[in-house]
Amino acid sequence: MPGLTLRLTIVGCGYVGMALACELQSHRTTTELTLTTTSEGRLEVLKPLAEQVQICSAQNPKQLYEALSEADVAVFCLGPKGDRQVDAGGYRQTFLDSLNCLKQLLPALPKLGQIVYTSSCSVYSDAAGDWVDETTPVQAHDDHSAVLLEAEDLLQNLAETPSKQVCILRLAALHGPGRDLDQRFRGLAGQNRAGDGQRFTNWVHVADAAGALRASIEKGWSGVVNVVNDEPIRLADLVDGALRRQGLAPIRWGGEAHQSGCNRRISNRRLKQRGYQLQHPAIVDQRGVLDASQVP
Ligand SMILES: NC(=O)c1ccc[n+]([C@@H]2O[C@H](COP(=O)([O-])OP(=O)(O)OC[C@H]3O[C@@H](n4cnc5c(N)ncnc54)[C@H](OP(=O)(O)O)[C@@H]3O)[C@@H](O)[C@H]2O)c1
Helix, strand or coil: CCCCCEEEEEECCCHHHHHHHHHHHHCCCCEEEEEEECCHHHHHHHHHHCCEEEECCCCCHHHHHHHHCCCCEEEECCCCCCCCCCCHHHHHHHHHHHHHHHHHHHHHCCCCCEEEEEEEHHHCCCCCCCEECCCCCCCCCCHHHHHHHHHHHHHHHHCCCCCCEEEEEEECEEEECCECHHHHHHCCCCCEECCCCCCEECEEEHHHHHHHHHHHHHCCCCEEEEECCCCCEEHHHHHHHHHHHCCCCCCEECCCCCCCCCCCEECCHHHHHCCCCCCCCCCECCCCCECHHHCC
């Protein structure tokens, strides 16, 4: 609506949260933006992107209230801190403790009309290579997915609160500047890997994650929407392609796969039905070359 300023808080400004902040800034939306960080050291990085930057751990009721008290929309782009893979307990702390804190605060946040949350396509279990979409029943297939599903359930129950919209975006694995796949796969050159590498992997460019987030806010989406590109790619095609391009030895696939990972192709039909046009429909172009925006 022209003239009306939307007050928006992004809780958790890592790779996705910062990409959304940049997206909003570059589209000159009439948004008054507040960003949060748990770390004093990141205040200076975030300041140019928003009207306010606040220290906030989402598990701290006082800090979360201060970050959200004036907000019309809250976007949660949380992820466990640090570079290392955390166990399910770390996931629980990051996602569930934070969303439980939000739940407790909701009665004191009457202005908050929409909550957007970045979940993950890793909630989908194995489908033997078949397509899955938002209507496919999901059940936990490991401890991490159990936490992610519990977080989604918690949020979906909040949607029953009158005048609060809840939108859950299930992001596929992210690629884009700073997440260079050639670099990521380099260490696998010439290694033996169990299985045949034929399972599908599902990706989305960070620009499309940010674009879909902006659309969800501007169009007031609710419900669950997958944010994934058009072309699931087999693991071997992706990794061996990246190694070949760098002149490195391919992986030697073979033997029984003990932990082959979930094999499913994730549909983006709903994302498109809602009018979103992907900027990066595939992770490789027609020549089989990794998306140029991979180059940092
Ligand atoms: N990355 C992927 O490939 C991927 C794939 C699928 C889904 N997703 C979804 O997208 C989310 C965001 O991903 P990302 O790549 O942007 O993660 P990220 O770069 O790790 O950023 C997450 C941010 O959350 C903040 N944070 C952590 N604990 C917090 C807390 N207790 N309270 C408030 N903020 C906290 C941290 O900010 P400070 O360090 O500044 O405090 C961190 O920068 C993921 O968690 C997942 O749900 C991501």
